[in-house]
Amino acid sequence: xxxxxxxxxxxxxxxxxxxxxxxxxxxxxxxxxxxxxxxxxxxxxxxxxxxxxxxxxxxxxxxxxxxxxxxxxxxxxxxxxxxxxxxxxxxxxxxxxxxxxxxxxxxxxxxxxxxxxxxxxxxxxxxxxxxxxxxxxxxxxxxxxxxxxxxxxxxxxxxxxxxxxxxxxxxxxxxxxxxxxxxxxxxxxxxxxxxxxxxxxxxxxxxxxxxxxxxxxxxxxxxxxxxxxxxxxxxxxxxxxxxxxxxxxxxxxxxxxxxxxxxxxxxxxxxxxxxxxxxxxxxxxxxxxxxxxxxxxxxxxxxxxxxxxxxxxxxxxxxxxxxxxxxxxxxxxxxxxxxxxxxxxxxxxxxxxxx
Ligand code: CP3
Numbered sequence: 001x002x003x004x005x006x007x008x009x010x011x012x013x014x015x016x017x018x019x020x021x022x023x024x025x026x027x028x029x030x031x032x033x034x035x036x037x038x039x040x041x042x043x044x045x046x047x048x049x050x051x052x053x054x055x056x057x058x059x060x061x062x063x064x065x066x067x068x069x070x071x072x073x074x075x076x077x078x079x080x081x082x083x084x085x086x087x088x089x090x091x092x093x094x095x096x097x098x099x100x101x102x103x104x105x106x107x108x109x110x111x112x113x114x115x116x117x118x119x120x121x122x123x124x125x126x127x128x129x130x131x132x133x134x135x136x137x138x139x140x141x142x143x144x145x146x147x148x149x150x151x152x153x154x155x156x157x158x159x160x161x162x163x164x165x166x167x168x169x170x171x172x173x174x175x176x177x178x179x180x181x182x183x184x185x186x187x188x189x190x191x192x193x194x195x196x197x198x199x200x201x202x203x204x205x206x207x208x209x210x211x212x213x214x215x216x217x218x219x220x221x222x223x224x225x226x227x228x229x230x231x232x233x234x235x236x237x238x239x240x241x242x243x244x245x246x247x248x249x250x251x252x253x254x255x256x257x258x259x260x261x262x263x264x265x266x267x268x269x270x271x272x273x274x275x276x277x278x279x280x281x282x283x284x285x286x287x288x289x290x291x292x293x294x295x296x297x298x299x300x301x302x303x304x305x306x307x308x309x310x311x312x313x314x315x316x317x318x319x320x321x322x323x324x325x326x327x328x329x330x331x332x333x334x335x336x337x338x339x340x341x342x343x344x345x346x347x348x349x350x351x352x353x354x355x
Contacts, residue, residue: 017079017146018208020291020323021248021271028349029316029324030078032148033341035331037083040338043070054099056240057093058084059129065136072145073346076336079146079209079325082202083136084130087211089195090161092126094119109172112183115190123194124201128246134172134205148260153201153214153253155192155234158184169219188232196239203240209248211273212236215330216246217263225259230266237268250293255332264290276321276329280318291323296344298328304340312347332350 010071013019038044047066051057054083058064065081087105091097094117104262138147155173163172177184186199199210237249252273253263263285264272274283274294283292303305315326327350332341 001042005137014144015078015146015208016144017325018248020325021209022061023291023323024325025321027090027320028351029320029326030146030346031046031326031348032077032079032146033071033332034081034328036075037067038332039334040332040336041070041074050147054085055097058088061129061136063141064129064133068133068137069140075104075341078144078347080141081148081211082130082134082137082150082207084150085135086150086157086215087132087160088127088130089123089151089191089198092119092123092198093190093194094122095161105113105160107161110187112176112180115183115187120190120194124197127198127201131201131205134202134207138206139159141203146208147206147213148209148250149199149202150203150211150213152197153198153212153217153229153251154169154188154195154236155220155228156214156216156330157191157195158187158228159216161187165215170216173226174219180288185227188200189235192232192236193239196236197202199236199240200243203244203247209250210240211250211267212251214251214256217253217259218257220253220259222259225256226262229253229256229259230263233267233269235262241268252293258272260286271323273327274352276331278329280314284318284322286317286321287324292319293325293327295327295329298332298336299332301328301340301344302333302336304337304343307345308340308344312344312351316348316351 016026020026044067047063048057051060052061064083068080072080087097095107099105159170159173162176214229220228249269250271250273251269253265254275256263271291271293272286274292276293276295276297286292296311300307
């Protein structure tokens with residue numbers, strides 16, 4: 001099992017999420033929620049309106065810090081996640097980006113010849129707002145709460161850049177990768193390097209751990225999964241660990257199915273984020289090698305009642321005897337009632353598994 005923080009080394013050991021990432025089993029397990037800052041909270045809708053639009057919110061540290069802290073005030077969560085977006089990286093590389101109501105992100109589709117025009121030199125300075133957000137949030141958190149920074153993984157970010165919007169099966173990016181393999185490789189390498197440098201700056205600004213979202217890691221064949229997901233992640237993790245060898249890195253290759261095994265073994269990450277399609281018997285096998293995080297279906301959370309309780313209990317019964325960070329298997333959906341979140345946190349925190 002991993003051993004990032006040598007026993008008793010720092011105050012960091014008050015942080016339950018870090019303890020689990022360090023290989024400890026905690027009962028009850030720590031809990032946070034992907035997309036815990038967002039539209040299901042009335043106070044988020046208010047701050048977003050004040051910002052004018054979503055991107056302004058990401059680029060205004062005082063407001064982004066407020067959005068980060070909102071769920072921490074309402075709920076007894078063990079981690080805060082920086083409020084930002086994975087698409088700030090392509091934006092910083094000079095690609096246009098806007099978020100349209102009910103359509104999600106829109107960008108001009110990237111062509112092979114656009115790749116050498118990506119503005120690597122100025123990218124990190126354009127990403128300075130999140131560093132200030134981190135400093136502001138850090139100043140407000142107690143020493144038991146873990147602050148998580150994040151970026152997208154190269155493949156997921158590339159799918160948005162190439163298609164110009166969200167896609168169901170990533171067909172434009174897959175087609176691009178087969179038609180222009182060299183261009184694809186250099187795009188993924190560029191994203192890996194810039195994203196690693198961006199995460200290194202988040203670490204310097206004060207995050208305790210980082211999560212790398214490969215949210216669209218499904219629909220890839222074996223060869224492509226290796227080339228598009230594993231190799232760029234290896235490159236990114238190596239670059240981060242050269243500077244910060246002990247920083248905990250949670251990898252989240254959503255939808256990777258059986259490839260989760262390879263991903264866990266080869267990328268160098270320290271904990272594994274599981275999506276809700278990962279069967280719990282398989283999750284238990286993965287947990288023998290790495291701490292796991294997940295994997296409640298966010299639709300169960302939206303439904304509440306027995307559906308929610310059953311989903312929670314199944315995860316706790318299967319994974320509660322090993323290092324587990326309780327989380328959703330993907331982001332919370334905007335229509336989720338707040339009382340369901342309270343029900344979930346209560347049930348997880350009252351559950352004790354003593355074996
Ligand atoms: O988790 C958090 O609370 C931190 C903030 C966060 C956001 N996006 C805020 C956000 C994080 C970690 C992300 C990551 C992100 N962004 C991912 C990976 C995780 C995932 O959910 O798969 C992806 C693929 C994106 C790209 C993105 N951003 C899409 C596709 C959309 C539109 C879909 C949607 O949910 O609206 C966004 C917008 C976005 N990012 C919102 C928020 C709160 C909603 C914007 C709004 O206020 O309207």
